[in-house]
Amino acid sequence: MTADGYAIEVDQLVKRFGAFTAVDHISFAVQPGAVFGFLGPNGCGKSTTIRMLCGLLMPTSGTARVAGLDVARDPEGVKRQIGYMSQRFSLYQDLTVRENLEFYAGVYGIARSRRASRISEIIERTDMAGETETLTGALSVGVRQRLALGAALLHSPGIVFLDEPTSGVDPISRRRFWSLIGELRADGVTTLVTTHYMDEAERCSDIVMMRAGRVVARGAPDELKRVHSPGLVLSVRCERPQDAQHVAAKVPGVRAASVRGHRLHVVTDEAAEVAPSLAEELKAHGFGSAQIEPMPVTLDDVFVHLARREPDI
């Protein structure tokens, strides 16, 4: 932990590649035991930040402390304290599950006398007992990602960095992966995870949203929905929603209208005022009597809203 009691503390961190600034003065702090969601569109600087926090990439300026260690001054110390699951695949495809774990146990310098029992614990924890002799390349993506998490946990790190661990993973395996994250949390492990799935973001205790190298919002999921509410969202059932969306988008007070399934998803400035004129316009243009209901704001709405706005934090 840092002197202030944080597992991770980032202050005005910058990374430039030549003239390009990939990470632009970001600051945030992560409580011990948090499941910290690190969100933002592709190319906004998430992986670059994680690589700096893991002691793999030297910051241009600013500071970051992980488990109380300065990542620029003691990158090797940081590496011993953390587990890292990179976005790019790190396991050997032509080794079996057990061979991969044995290989990484060696990399992490786990004492020979401890290796077999630690590997057994990891196999049990990641529920891979039936797969130990399977070639890694033959595993489904979901199982492979569980193995990659297991490998990152071999040396019992207190902080783990998971960079898009569930990209391309089927929904059932995603749920299994998140129950593993839940078990880590119960053990007091701090997790920083990036994801593009908003249902996963909802499961985080805290979130930072980045855009173009900068932090655009931070807070617990409910807090983000309250503070960065993009206006009230209406769900509208009417005839021919594909055509109706263009009419809805032109109604004063409507910020955006799009089709979601058989309904229109309408983001407004002030729903109470917009709903009657929206219903009137849809009827006048031949889309029938619209049924309009307010919808709860989702993190998806917040995300889309913030993606359009200028960074200001």
Ligand SMILES: Nc1ncnc2c1ncn2[C@@H]1O[C@H](COP(=O)(O)OP(=O)(O)O)[C@@H](O)[C@H]1O
């Ligand atoms: N080694 C590098 N050299 C030059 N540019 C890089 C390098 N690594 C990343 N970038 C650029 O930095 C930006 C942020 O990349 P990245 O951190 O991978 O984003 P994210 O993980 O959010 O998708 C991108 O524009 C990417 O092309």
Ligand SMILES: [Mg+2]
């Ligand atoms: Mg990335």
